[in-house]
Amino acid sequence: MNNLAATLFAQGDLAGAQEMQDGVLEVHRRVLGPEHPDTLTSQNNLAGTLFAQGDLAGARALEEGVLEACRRVLGPDHPDTLTSQNNLAHTLFRMNEPAQALALMIEVVPGRTKVLGPRHPDTQDAAAFLAKLQAVVAVQPQS
Structure with a gap:
């Protein structure tokens, strides 16, 4: 199905x-549990x-x-955790929240x-x- x-x-x-x-995620949640790595990958x-x-x-949630x-199940340095963090940063950037995205990516790069x-x-x-986020945040007006 995946x-x-x-x-x-x-x-x-x-x-x-x-x-x-949606079907894959439902099966994974039911059979493997909500925090199994495969379930988390399906959510991602x-x-x-x-x-x-x-x-x-919806993506952000x-x-x-x-x-x-x-972070809890796999740890902060696991490749899947870093991918999840990277994906959330991209979503935050698209939602016009570059400073929040930057805070996540500052951890992703050294981790990867x-x-x-x-x-x-x-x-x-x-x-x-x-680097893109740093440039965008640097030129934003301070509030």
Whole structure:
């Protein structure tokens, strides 16, 4: 089901992907439990689809829950935790909250560097996003 959801997403059928991801998440919650790593990944995947559909509030709510659970269950330096934190930062940026996104990314880059290495594509993408956030926050008027 998850693979079909990914295929639907790649084909641009976001509604179909969301429907399939809702089903995957329901099964994972029932069979594996709400904090199993696969359940958290399913929530993260659904949040990504909501993000792509423009439902930023829905994506954020899921991402915040996933990040909290990942930190508790997997630890702050686990690659899935860092991915969850990265995803939430992207959502916050799109919601015009760059300072909050920056606070998250300041932790993601060193975490990914430590766990994945400085040349890993995820580390490099995070570093580029961090630099973008730093530039945006630097030019924002202070309140």
